[in-house]
Each structure stands twice: as structure tokens, then as C-alpha cells.
Amino acid sequence: MTASWRAVWLSRTILIVVSALVLMPLVYLVGISFKAPQLIFANPILPFTIPPSLENYQAVLRQMDIPRYLLNSVAFAGSVTLGQLALAIPAAFSFAYFNFRFKNLLLGLIIISLMVPFVVTYIPNYLLLARWRLINTLPGLILPMLGISLGFGIFLLRQHFMSFPREVMEAAMIDGANSWDILWRVLMPANLSPVLAVGIYVLINTWNQFIWPLLVGGGNPRSYTLTVAVQIFYTSPEGGDYWGAIMAASVLTSLPTAIIFLLMRRRVLTTFVDGAIKG
Amino acid sequence: MAVRAKTAAAAAQAGQTRRLRFQKLVPYLYIAPALIFIFIFVFYPLARTVQISFYEWNIVRDRQNYVGLDNYARLLADPNFRQIIGQTLVYLLIAVVAVVALPISLAFLTLQLTDKEVDFYQSAMFFPTVIATSVATLVWVWFYLPTRTGLFNTLLQPFGVTQPVQWLTDSFTALPAVALVANWKVMGFHFLLALAGLKAIPRDYLEAAYVDGAHGWSLMRRVILPLFAPTGLFLLVITLIQGLEYVFVPIRVMTLGGPANASNNLMYAIYQEGFQFFRAGYASAMSVVMILLFGGFALLQYRLLDRRVHYDR
Numbered sequence: 001m002t003a004s005w006r007a008v009w010l011s012r013t014i015l016i017v018v019s020a021l022v023l024m025p026l027v028y029l030v031g032i033s034f035k036a037p038q039l040i041f042a043n044p045i046l047p048f049t050i051p052p053s054l055e056n057y058q059a060v061l062r063q064m065d066i067p068r069y070l071l072n073s074v075a076f077a078g079s080v081t082l083g084q085l086a087l088a089i090p091a092a093f094s095f096a097y098f099n100f101r102f103k104n105l106l107l108g109l110i111i112i113s114l115m116v117p118f119v120v121t122y123i124p125n126y127l128l129l130a131r132w133r134l135i136n137t138l139p140g141l142i143l144p145m146l147g148i149s150l151g152f153g154i155f156l157l158r159q160h161f162m163s164f165p166r167e168v169m170e171a172a173m174i175d176g177a178n179s180w181d182i183l184w185r186v187l188m189p190a191n192l193s194p195v196l197a198v199g200i201y202v203l204i205n206t207w208n209q210f211i212w213p214l215l216v217g218g219g220n221p222r223s224y225t226l227t228v229a230v231q232i233f234y235t236s237p238e239g240g241d242y243w244g245a246i247m248a249a250s251v252l253t254s255l256p257t258a259i260i261f262l263l264m265r266r267r268v269l270t271t272f273v274d275g276a277i278k279g
Numbered sequence: 280m281a282v283r284a285k286t287a288a289a290a291a292q293a294g295q296t297r298r299l300r301f302q303k304l305v306p307y308l309y310i311a312p313a314l315i316f317i318f319i320f321v322f323y324p325l326a327r328t329v330q331i332s333f334y335e336w337n338i339v340r341d342r343q344n345y346v347g348l349d350n351y352a353r354l355l356a357d358p359n360f361r362q363i364i365g366q367t368l369v370y371l372l373i374a375v376v377a378v379v380a381l382p383i384s385l386a387f388l389t390l391q392l393t394d395k396e397v398d399f400y401q402s403a404m405f406f407p408t409v410i411a412t413s414v415a416t417l418v419w420v421w422f423y424l425p426t427r428t429g430l431f432n433t434l435l436q437p438f439g440v441t442q443p444v445q446w447l448t449d450s451f452t453a454l455p456a457v458a459l460v461a462n463w464k465v466m467g468f469h470f471l472l473a474l475a476g477l478k479a480i481p482r483d484y485l486e487a488a489y490v491d492g493a494h495g496w497s498l499m500r501r502v503i504l505p506l507f508a509p510t511g512l513f514l515l516v517i518t519l520i521q522g523l524e525y526v527f528v529p530i531r532v533m534t535l536g537g538p539a540n541a542s543n544n545l546m547y548a549i550y551q552e553g554f555q556f557f558r559a560g561y562a563s564a565m566s567v568v569m570i571l572l573f574g575g576f577a578l579l580q581y582r583l584l585d586r587r588v589h590y591d592r
Binding site for chain 1: 303305306307309310312313314316317318319320321322323324325327328331338385391392396399400401402403404405406407408409410411412413414415417418421422428430433434463466467468471472475513517520523524527528531532546550553554559562563566569570573577580581
């Protein structure tokens with residue numbers, strides 16, 4: 001392999017440079033949030049000032065109702081995640097365990113549901129929620145998300161359930177277990193890891209949602225999620241040029257998903273690979 | 280006595296058929312809740328979009344008129360629509376270079392590196408994927424500030440660009456500026472997918488391809504590239520299908536499709552018609568056109584997935 005030392009170093013250099021460029025905006029995001037407000041444009045190329053300042057964070061906590069938006073984001077992302085798991089687990093089990101008429105047709109429909117671009121369904125869904133008087137409410141944010149990306153969890157869990165040894169389930173059946181017992185007592189304990197993985201995937205994606213929460217919840221601060229609140233602060237007169245505060249609010253919004261990623265890096269990466277069917 | 284025994288037997292049999300019938304229903308009962316949600320929030324809205332496309336419908340004033348195919352006729356005659364279709368193609372072309380060709384090339388660069396080192400690059404590049412696009416876009420807005428103190432304008436000053444560039448409001452730079460943010464956000468994710476595709480290729484082939492030159496190249500071309508082709512095709516197809524979704528939020532945050540539609544595309548224009556101009560009928564007609572244009576890609580993706588569904592056991 002000695003012949004290709006130069007090639008190795010060339011590859012390595014390119015990958016390091018690209019990695020650094022990709023991370024750069026995040027470095028500025030964090031850096032600006034800790035710059036003293038009057039120094040933000042003093043030297044724009046430097047991402048940090050020394051000493052770091054907490055002034056921007058204090059300003060954000062003063063001007064924005066962060067606890068409320070945080071609670072809304074938690075309720076939104078948490079409900080969608082738990083709701084999708086509750087709907088996807090039994091469905092995935094059925095597709096993996098039973099044989100029945102129209103099985104392939106139904107599975108096909110579920111996959112097709114993932115390919116419908118979201119803008120196509122937004123107007124009718126908005127009209128539907130308006131009829132149910134759910135605009136600017138958390139249930140209005142949550143309910144459509146239980147259907148729109150549900151197919152992903154069903155599809156992924158089905159793959160895992162299918163690789164579970166059938167003999168174990170049949171042995172349980174001979175012992176008198178019905179399908180409900182088999183799902184919850186046999187299959188689930190053995191598949192907690194993929195279920196958790198799907199949960200993490202849905203949680204990250206829902207937490208980061210912006211357009212839908214803006215459309216349905218953007219009319220009333222009571223239903224702002226963090227992503228919506230940050231954007232509305234950015235476009236408001238008091239937020240306008242207050243870049244330090246905007247970045248501080250952005251960091252607070254990004255913290256939960258960033259922490260999940262850093263703590264469970266390998267699991268998140270494999271889940272996103274498995275989940276590539278949705279992209 | 281005999282009569283009673285007979286009825287008891289009949290009852291037992293009836294009970295059994297009921298049980299059997301219930302047994303047949305069980306698989307559907309497990310799926311029903313999920314399907315109900317998918318139908319209410321995906322397929323019903325889809326059908327409704329087709330229906331609304333035949334109406335002139337203002338969602339704010341809630342006035343609706345049946346107009347037949349008028350929306351479609353107007354759409355085809357609209358020069359703006361043609362411009363938007365053209366820009367949609369430009370967006371997709373940029374995406375194919377930036378988030379298909381680039382991550383695949385980068386993945387091939389990792390072939391001689393250790394897993395541990397590659398893991399570092401893949402984690403670093405993946406990081407933006409877990410950050411909300413709307414929030415990440417704001418730091419780019421700061422980069423693109425049209426003043427002298429904007430980061431990009433500051434960086435350009437040593438190169439003699441003293442007049443600050445109006446990145447987001449200049450019709451030449453708006454589209455590339457928005458596309459850069461979108462592609463920055465997903466490049467690392469596609470790099471991850473490309474690496475996963477490479478991992479499926481037996482290590483021996485890869486090492487052999489690198490160790491000796493001329494023979495290595497032909498091995499690369501004849502063995503490795505064909506083995507990698509499904510991954511490449513998959514990346515291409517999801518990029519064509521979702522490229523417009525990637526760039527949606529950056530447009531919403533940075534340019535709103537402007538200036539004068541310069542950074543607009545088919546998907547964002549639908550949203551604009553619906554939720555900014557409140558012309559639900561016209562927006563729905565555009566949606567139907569988009570489904571027809573992109574349906575082919577979706578079918579291809581379905582075929583690729585279908586293979587995974589049936590042979591991936």
C-alpha cells in the first residue's frame with residue numbers, strides 16, 4: 001500500500017477541508033450567540049469574541065416566552081413520536097406476521113403515501129383542520145403528522161419484525177398465546193432497539209418541522225413551536241437586527257436534537273440510513 | 280333430547296364460524312388505525328386537491344366557482360409558470376451535482392482510510408442534518424447580509440469586490456444562494472448513504488482495485504461501479520423527488536421566491552399560490568401538474584423499494 005501514500009493524504013486533505021466547511025456555519029451559529037452584541041460586526045470573520053458573553057441568552061429569555069415554546073415543541077414532537085409508534089407497531093406486526101388478502105396492495109399504498117409531496121396535501125389538510133376548529137391548536141399540529149409520515153415507521157419496523165425467528169412465535173402460539181400476546185410479550189421485548197431507533201428518527205424530524213407548524217400554529221403565540229417562535233422573532237421589529245439574540249434562540253432550538261445526535265451518534269446514523277426510503 | 284343436542288351442536292358450530300370469521304379480520308384490525316390516519320391526512324387530501332383544481336376557490340373569502348379546466352388552461356398560458364418550470368430544472372441540476380455527484384465522489388475517497396477515520400468525517404458532515412433547516416438558514420442569512428460587514432462581502436473585499444453584493448435580492452445570486460443552503464444541509468446525509476452503499480461491496484475487491492494500477496482501474500469499472508450502481512441510482516432518484524423539498528425552507532426564510540420569481544420553483548410556487556395569494560384552485564392545478572411531472576420518478580423509487588421489500592430477507 002506504500003505506493004498510494006500520496007493518494008491517501010490527498011483524500012484525507014479533501015475530506016478534512018469539506019468536513020470543516022460543512023461544520024463552519026454551525027460554528028458561527030454557536031459563536032455569534034456568545035458574542036457581545038456590540039462586537040458582532042466588529043470582525044465578522046472571527047466566529048468568537050473573548051471573553052464570551054451571555055448577554056444574548058439573557059435577552060432571548062427576556063423577550064421570548066421560551067418555556068412555553070419549549071413545552072409546545074416537546075408536546076408536538078413527543079405526541080407525534082408516541083402516536084406514530086402506537087399506530088406503526090401493530091401495523092408493522094400485521095404485515096410481518098399474517099398472510100391476508102390485499103396485503104401487498106395495502107403495503108404499496110402505505111409506501112405511496114410517503115411519496116406524496118407535502119405541499120400537495122397542505123391546502124386540503126388546512127381546510128380540514130379549519131372545519132374542525134383546530135387551527136392554532138396543538139392537536140391541529142399533531143393530528144396530520146400522525147398520518148403524513150407514518151408509513152416510514154411501518155415499513156422500517158416491518159423489516160425488523162420479519163427477521164425475527166418465526167419458530168419462536170410459533171412456539172408461543174402452541175403454548176396458547178394469541179397474536180396480541182405474541183406482539184407485546186415476544187416480539188416487542190426483542191425489538192426494543194429498532195422501535196427506539198424509529199422513535200428517535202420521528203422525534204428529530206418532527207422537532208425540526210417548520211412549515212406545517214407555521215401554517216397551522218403561526219397565528220397565535222400559544223401554539224408556536226420553537227422553530228416558529230425563532231422565525232417570528234427574526235421577522236419582528238425587535239428581533240430584526242438583533243443577531244446575537246437570534247442566534248442564541250437558534251442554539252436553544254437546536255440543542256435537544258444536537259444532544260440526541262452526540263449521545264447516540266451511531267444509532268442515529270444507522271437509523272437515517274435505514275430510513276432513507278423517506279429521505 | 281336429540282333436538283337439544285342438535286341445537287347445541289349448531290350453536291357450537293356457529294360460535295366456531297364466528298371465531299373463524301374474527302380470526303380472518305384480525306390482520307386488518309391491527310392495520311386499521313394506521314390506515315385510517317393515512318387515508319384521512321394523505322389520500323383524502325390528495326383526492327381533494329384534484330377536485331379543488333377544477334374550482335376557482337379563494338380560501339380566505341371561502342368563495343368557490345366550478346370552472347372546469349380553466350385553471351389548467353391559465354397555467355399553460357402563464358409565462359411565469361414556464362419560468363418557474365425552467366428554474367425547477369436548474370435547481371434539480373444543481374442538486375444532482377452537489378448532493379449526488381459530490382457525496383459519491385467523497386465516499387470513494389474514503390476507500391483507503393480506516394473505519395474510525397471515516398466515521399469522524401461522516402459524523403461531521405452529517406451534523407447539519409439533525410439541525411432544523413429553518414434555524415440553520417438564519418446563520419446563512421447573516422453570512423449573506425448585503426452590507427459591507429456581511430461575512431461573504433467581507434471575505435470578498437480582498438479580491439477587489441468593494442461594492443457589497445446583494446446576495447438574496449439580486450436576481451443572479453438569489454437562486455444559487457438559496458440552493459447552497461439546501462445542499463449544504465443534505466450533502467452529509469447523502470455522503471452517509473453513499474458510504475453505506477460502498478460498505479455492501481466486499482472489501483477484497485476494493486483493496487485489489489487500489490493496489491494495482493491498470494488492473495485496478497478495470498476492476499473498478501467492471502466490478503465496483505456496477506455493484507455501487509443501485510446506491511447511485513437511489514441517491515439520484517431521491518434527489519430528483521425531494522430536491523425541491525430540500526430547498527423549500529431556505530426559500531421561505533430567505534427570499535420568498537424572489538426577487539421577481541428569480542429563486543422560485545414549482546413546489547414553492549404552489550405554496551405561494553395557496554397560502555400567500557389564497558388561490559386554492561390554481562395552486563391545486565399546479566399540484567396536479569407537479570404530481571404528473573414527478574410521478575415517473577416516484578414510480579422508479581417505488582420499484583427500487585419494492586425490490587428491497589421482496590428480496591431483502
